[in-house]
Amino acid sequence: MTPDQSPLGKEVVYTEQYDPLLLFPIDRKTARDAIGIGARLPFFGTDIWNAYELSWLNRRGKPQIAVATFFVPAESPNIVESKSFKLYLGSFAQTAFDSIDDVRAAIKRDVSAICGVNVSVQLAAPGDFGKLQMEEFDGLSLDRLDLDTDVYSPDPSLLKATHDEAPVDETLFSNLLKSNCPVTGQPDWGSVQIRYYGGQIDHAGLLRYVISYRGHTGFHEQCVERIFMDIMRECQPERLAVYARYTRRGGLDINPFRTNFNLPMPDNARLARQ
Incomplete structure (x- = not known):
């Protein structure tokens, strides 16, 4: 259907x-x-x-x-x-x-x-x-970066990684994720956490990429899977996990988690905006 x-x-x-x-x-x-x-x-x-x-x-x-x-x-x-x-x-x-x-x-x-x-x-x-728990994502906030951007449709070319240096194990997050319902056009507000091991991903490019979903229409699960696939293709980390928590609408919140390596199940702690 x-x-x-x-x-x-x-x-x-x-x-x-x-x-x-x-x-x-x-x-x-x-x-x-x-x-x-x-x-x-x-x-x-x-x-x-x-x-x-x-x-x-x-x-x-x-x-x-x-x-x-x-x-x-x-x-x-x-x-x-x-x-x-x-x-x-x-x-x-x-x-x-x-x-x-x-x-x-x-x-x-x-x-x-x-x-x-x-x-x-x-x-x-x-x-x-x-x-019931409430906490915020751990990791380094991408939102600390002061940058310009004007891309509001998903653009994987914004993603870059350095492969001529030692790999890094990083956990990054942003509270600036926004996409739109594919039928009603209503905004879906969220936060996303990205954990990876591999060549250092450019933080500014990654934040611009997250922001680029601002005009995108897609269900929550589809957005997270697209983020996962784009990072894998453009940055080629050995290990990657993407976890998003969206604010509730109609009494429901949806929180997709995707990983290609063994991690504990997220603890489902609610973020402040949820």
Whole structure:
């Protein structure tokens, strides 16, 4: 299915009765074909979704709330279109469930079916809210650089690396990532962390490259995979990991992580802007 067939950017009727048919899949293959990613993925990783607007009723009619986290493997054939996800989660609002475990089981079953792989689902009840973490990316901030730029469409030629010196192991980040929804044109604000081992990447060029997404339209997952592929092609690091955290919209934030070497799973700590 394609985004124009989804509820994204269209008037919809909001339902508060549980309805798994609201979920709308978008295949990853089309966007990956466009940037030269074949059937054998050059990375592995996950998309971490956090949902802050989940509520349902217990059997006595009392509203219950939770913060939901979803881990969608990068190898899944589909992603879930975000507005359909919001509508789906909203459909729990006036539906009674026996327990929070039953809610989690229903969500896991439905989202896994749409994505085509087993999706891990965690629900944090109010008693656990105080355990949810908040921190900022570690590494060296690219945003410290004072520079000029006028490129607002992704331009891989901005990326340069030095290969006649000893390789470096660096972690860099920027809070200046912005792209746009491919259907509505609404802005998607984010931060990106880039960890690599290889020839020194030019910091100014990398920051200009991150900024160049400012006029780009693409889903969060697609943007991160394009950043990964462009850095690999232009800078040729031996190891590379790209992790982006986008600010929430409609009660959802999406945080794709891609790497070609073994790293611990990101801890899903929320950034201040999220």
